[in-house]
Amino acid sequence: MIYGTDLSIEFRDTPGHIGAPLRIIAGLLLSGAVIVAMAQRPDPNDWPVYSGTDNGQRYSPLKQITAANANRLQAKWVYHMDGASGMEQTPVVMDGVMYISQFNRVDAIDARTGNIIWKYQRPSASAMPQRGTAVYNDTVYMVTSDSHLVALDARNGGVRWDVKSEGGYVISGAAPIIARGKVIVSGNRPDGFIQAFDAETGRYAWSWVAVPKSGEREAETWGGARPQGGPMWMSGSYDPESNLLYYGTGQPNPQWTGFERPGDNLYTECIVAINADTGKLVWYFQNTPHDTHDWDSTETLVLVDGIFKGQARKLLLQANRNGLYYILDRINGEFLLGTPFVSKVDWADGLDSRGRPIVIPGHDPSVRGTMTCPSTAGATNWPAPTYSPDTKYFYVTVAEGCGINFITSSTAPDAGTGYIETSSAPWQAYVRALDATTGKKVWEYKPIRSNHYGPGLLSTAGGIVFTPEQFGQVTVLDAKSGKPLWHFNTGDLITASPIAYGVDGEQFFAIASGTNVFAFGLQGVKP
Amino acid sequence: MNRALVMAASILTWAAGTTLAQRGGDPGPANPFQGKPGAVHEGESLYAEHCTGCHGPNGSAGEIGPAIVSGERADFSAGDAQVFNTIKNGVQGTPMGPQRLADDEMWKIVSYIHALRGTAIDSPLPGDVAHGEQIFWGKGHCGTCHMLGGRGGLTAPDLNNIAGTRKASTIIDALTKEQHHEYGSGGAHLKSLPPMDSYLPVHLTTADGKVIDGVLLNQDGYSLQMIGNDQRLHSFDRAKLRRVDIEPKSLMPTDYDKRLTSGEFKDLLAFLTRQGTKLPPPTPARGGPPRGDDH
Secondary structure, eight states: OOTTSOEEOSOOOOTTSOOHHHHHHHHHOOOHHHHHHHTSOOOTTOBOSTTSSTTSOOEEOOOSSOTTTGGGEEEEEEEEOTTOOSOOOBOEEETTEEEEEETTEEEEEETTTOOEEEEEEOSSOOOOOOOBOEEETTEEEEEOTTSEEEEEETTTOOEEEEEEOGGGOEEOSSOOEEETTEEEEEEEESSOEEEEEETTTOOEEEEEESSOOTTSGGGGGGTTSOOOBOOOOSOOEEETTTTEEEEEOOOBSSSSOOTTSOSOOTTTTEEEEEETTTOOEEEEEESSTTOSSOOOSOSOOEEEEEEETTEEEEEEEEEOTTSEEEEEETTTOOEEEEEESSSOOOSEEEEOTTSOEEEOSSOSOBSSOEEESSOTTOSSOSSOOEEETTTTEEEEEEEEOOEEEEESOSSOTTOOEEEEEOSSSOOEEEEEEEETTTOOEEEEEOOTTOOSOOOOOEEETTSEEEEEOTTSEEEEEETTTOOEEEEEEOSSOOOSOOEEEEETTEEEEEEEETTEEEEEEETTTOO | OHHHHHHHHHHHHHHHHHHHHHHHTOOOSOOTTTTOHHHHHHHHHHHHHHTHHHHOGGGSOOSSSOOSSSSSOGGGGOOHHHHHHHHHHOOTTSSOOOOOOOHHHHHHHHHHHHHHSSOGGGSOOOSOHHHHHHHHHTTTOGGGTOEETTEEOSSSOOOTTHHHHSOHHHHHHHHHOSSOOOTTSOTTOOOSOOOOOOOOEEEEEETTSOEEEEEEEEEOSSEEEEEETTSOEEEEEGGGEEEEEEOSSOSOOSOHHHHSOHHHHHHHHHHHTTSSOOOOOOOSSOSSSOOTTOO
16 A cells, blocks of 8 residues: 555444444444444454454454564654653554553554644543553543543544443553443452443443452352452453453452451452343353462453364463463353463462362461462563464463562461562563463573563564563564564563554554653565 | 752742641731732733743743642642742742742732633633533534534534633633633643644645645644544645645634624633533642552
């Protein structure tokens, strides 16, 4: 295509990309057929939601940039977010416009040039890291630091509607996701929750809360303690075919001591499947029953249609903070596989046939300190993994190492605590490619000096894995071999996950680093 | 280095003074010029003469003195009497010395600083708000270009928070004066790249002769972003445009005091000065929910 042709934010009627006429039809006929069409893969040039697509794969079908030409990558532009701090957001892109969000703020920039188009700032300014926004039907959905969900006109930043969370729930900085005409937000307080709002009107639809009220059946798993916790601070994934939303929940409270809450503490540390129309729980799988290490199960849930042990199955993949790589059947929640993806997992002696860990006693935090592998920071954490349908590998940044967990009192249930790196097993990050259906390591790349779980990853049809590193390097790896092909120093820490997008036939990568967003493309493709 | 220390000391001193006065609960004497718009304009001239050198134009911070009208510092809520005292007595240990001005002059500067702070939403104008809304969408044709509450046009700024970002006087000026400026706009001290916000009419001719009219959102030497009269967002490579004509004057009419009856105009202002969000009171920590478990 020719650079300089008009890029326009009018919505096209390509499959899976709801156009204005289709939207009207959808408004008139809320029928399954139309809605399913809406939920298909977006135009590969766009990156409308946190993970790029509903399935959490963070995979781009764009293939202008390949393993063969990645050495011709160069920075195309840099956009500075004044007032930001340690940006964690994934920008979203629709029709050549990039939307970069903070709490209470969205900047719309020309994704080809980096030029600012509009800014929306809702009082008051916030420098708190936040993880992104979503764009759908020419509307940008943003969460605020006072728990509002705001819908902005994608063309000029005009406010379409602005609603407060229902029931006083505190919305987290997780990017909203879209499911069947609903915007889904999540949060931690007073307990983990997700809430759905009508994307067109902002009307509240439903909530699902991670812990039971006293008297409910699940409350029996708390040994008489008041159920609390289960924070939900990451974006979920969505399967339009089954109309199921998938979310991970965090730790039970008190966080570090379990003696006052004997039992599994449902639905903390779970992967849950929620019906997007009703908000009702369809199934759950608990990764870490009765957790005392804050191994939130909030890591991105990756939905893959694959062959597992010779059978075509609808799978859900997760590299969990507790050190285990899980494969579940995403329709019924059946446990299929759980295997370590770091070298040392010392708190469990494997999993039983239903995926329940066989816990090795003696790992609870203590006043003297208890070493556990992996650490509370996790074998991995929130930065995104990626799945490539080409290689069928699951790529994830992992942290090898152990931690020592302390509590300040052995008798106070809410004893304060901390955890530290152990000198005997210091932390080192790796980028690993796992065979997605066996969890076996295929290759690894060691980002020198990175000692933290680091930024997220992205794979593309060009056969590469875009790999930002904690200390500012952006590296491109060969998706098959893990061999580094190109690198660029952004000059600041990176704690975000990357995207790929296209404008007028030119492919870009973008990543937030420190207080800037960098865009990269191939030298010589465009003037 | 020294300058930075002096500024920091000055900020701390003023902040401490403010806190003590507030704890005492005595707001001090009222400004004798309160509610007199003329005093604001006289105060502006006096401010330009005596204060701009240190505090910058419009109180937006200068080479020596800190910003005094906007930002995150707690003392922006200092009352008129406290500001008066600071001007009269100075701030010990900082370059801010006692000002040798008549009390009336100092009160006029206080009036100006007061006017720089706060926006229309803090003191909305009286009138029939519901009728003002009808004028907005009806006779005034404001919604043809402006968006409000998710309705309206795209060729002018969204007005959802106009009263939270503009003074009533600025809104009146925008509706009635060809030449007008915004108090408290921060002067020349840009902190980041702003969008153009001018919405100047632009006429483009593409290399293949196609003509596109609309309003300008941004431009540089290589590209141009605009909203067309087709209500779509466009981005162009400048090298591929045969011709770019930008009109120097906004499409916004500035004779609303004549187009509308005085009652209609009053009601429109009552409506506009209520469109916005009041800034929440300053919190001790930076904004946003507690981080808690987000890692």
